[in-house]
Amino acid sequence: MVFANYLQVVQHCDSVTYNKDQQGIPFQLEDGTVVGTLLPRVVTALITYNNTMTPSPFLISGTHVQFNTHVTNMVERTQEVATLMTQWRKDKVFPALAGWRDELYAVYGPGGVPAFVMERAATPLFGISTFGVHINVFGRDQDTIKMWVARRSLTKQTWPGLLDNCVAGGIPYTYSTKETVIKECDEEASIPASIAAHAKSTGAVSYYTMSEHGLQPETEYVYDLELPTDCQPTPKDGEVECFYFWTLDQVKDSILKGDWKPNCALVAIDFMIRHGHITPDNEPDFIDIMYHLHRKLEFPSPKKTLEIKHQP
Structure with missing residues (x-):
């Protein structure tokens, strides 16, 4: 699906009506x-x-x-x-x-x-509210921010071959958010724990989507991780075909072409907003986009930090 603008992108994912x-x-x-x-x-x-x-x-x-x-x-x-x-x-x-x-x-x-x-x-x-982590991994080419973008494996059971955030994954039972960040960085992109531990929490993106499988209210804890120049992600567990190191203009073009897994496009848009690439002055639908990135989900959410520790 090709989109005319960012608002269409976020509406495509956050698609469930507020009418209960x-x-x-x-x-x-x-x-x-x-x-x-x-x-x-x-x-x-x-x-x-x-x-x-x-x-x-x-x-x-x-x-x-x-x-x-x-x-x-x-x-x-x-x-x-x-x-x-x-x-x-x-x-x-x-x-x-x-x-x-x-x-x-x-x-x-x-x-x-x-x-x-x-x-x-x-x-x-059962339309269960689920939670995951998405990590925007990025670097700099002189003063220009560039994002590491993942191409999902062609053998993935869901959304094969589409573009994805560099690292992302659901939060398994007994894992904390940061433990999941470190685990997924290692498994999907070969990013060592010593670097992944520096990922910074930047908020969350929430949406309510419907697919052929049912209803999915989801919240993604969003992290940013700037890689040093001598480090780059490498596929490890077979879930990623390859990685691209793209300018934010390239990311934008690929999103509007419909090349991204729908929820991952929202996380990339959130990154571009936070880093000043999308602003109220250059995006006429700025407020409506923000509403779709931060959907109110009327289901219980986790309140306590888990005590169980896992080795990455």
Whole structure:
């Protein structure tokens, strides 16, 4: 898809209406906290599954879906969702589960505490709010800022061959944001921990998108990492085909041509705003673009820094 301007780019990703009546049926915890949204086709499949189980793991009404009363804690919620998704994967009910990653995401409840965890590929089916890190890796050519841009592997299960932020990844359960930054820098771009540790938190980008797999409200913690002149990213784990070292004008042209994974284009636009390449004086849609980069998502979010430490 070719875009006429940046506003079209951000609207393409942040595409879900603010009208809750058009989003689907809320998925909630026993205290009424809404943690996700199910589209009608998912509700239909869930009813069919629920009718085969004794006792039924879910309570399904015309207004919401929640766990049944015998499912009362994190372990039990996690097990019920895992059993459901494993069965749907086996029966090939939804294409989303063909991208199974054996990677667990936390689903946050009241107080920002995980209520349960679930397989990453399954999160769009329940419209779960997910969290990741995106690192803008850049350098300088004299006084000119240039960005390292990744080309996604042609064998990636999602968005193969499109352009991407240099380093990006979801935050696995038990990992902190900074630990994820260091892990992903090593795995995707061979950037050593001694350098990755200097990545600077610059805020977050949030959006609510819909794909063929379902609903996906997402928040990306954004980091900037300036590489020294004697260091450059190198593909390592097979997820990246190659890296380009581009001027911000080249980045802009590639975004408008539709060459980027949609959410990653938002992170690159955010970088160009923060570094003065996109301003209120040269971008007529500046305010509307900002609204789409910082969507209010009415789901619980993580509140506490995790204590578990991982080796990169």
